[in-house]
Amino acid sequence: MTDPALFSINRIHSESDNQEYLFSKITHIMKSSHGRCTREELSSQLHYNGEYLNRIIKKYTGKTILEYGQSVYLEEARIMLAGTDKSISAIIDELGFSNRSHFYRLFERAYGQTPLDYRRKCKAGGPQVLSS
Numbered sequence: 001m002t003d004p005a006l007f008s009i010n011r012i013h014s015e016s017d018n019q020e021y022l023f024s025k026i027t028h029i030m031k032s033s034h035g036r037c038t039r040e041e042l043s044s045q046l047h048y049n050g051e052y053l054n055r056i057i058k059k060y061t062g063k064t065i066l067e068y069g070q071s072v073y074l075e076e077a078r079i080m081l082a083g084t085d086k087s088i089s090a091i092i093d094e095l096g097f098s099n100r101s102h103f104y105r106l107f108e109r110a111y112g113q114t115p116l117d118y119r120r121k122c123k124a125g126g127p128q129v130l131s132s
Contacts, residue, residue, distance in 0.1 A: 022046065023060045026053060034095050035072030039065050074110045077103075081115055082122040088115050 029037055029045060039050035042065065046053065050065075057068050073095045080091045089100070097103040107115050 019056055019059065022048070022053075023056050026057060030069055030072045031076075034076060035069035035074075036096050037065075037069060070106060071110070074107060077107060077115065078111065078118065081119045088119070091115075 025046060026042060029042060033041075039054060042048075042053050043050040054065050057063060057065055061068050061071075063071065077091055077095055080086055080094075081088070084091075086094070092100055092103050095103075104114060107118075111118060113121070
């Protein structure tokens, strides 16, 4: 290690690596908050400008912060519908929805079926819609 001709150490700074790391932190926050995290809350927690965070999310998902948050809680709902016996109302409450019909509308738009139809197909072993 004393002969510089045999090795070299170069610090490489990659903006992409930083963005990936930041996106993983955003994802962790979004999942731990059931997708209920605003641009301002993300900005405050991560100490980055909200518009920059929105661009990071858009780069990795093609979605805005709001759309990404919705996809997180709808995916949680899908998993709970398929994997638990919790009532749909309990799932809606757990995910923080106050308007049941709004949840149904979002779920149906994302997965092409109502939560009840989705659960019935899962329980019957039928085909499932895996992503939005």
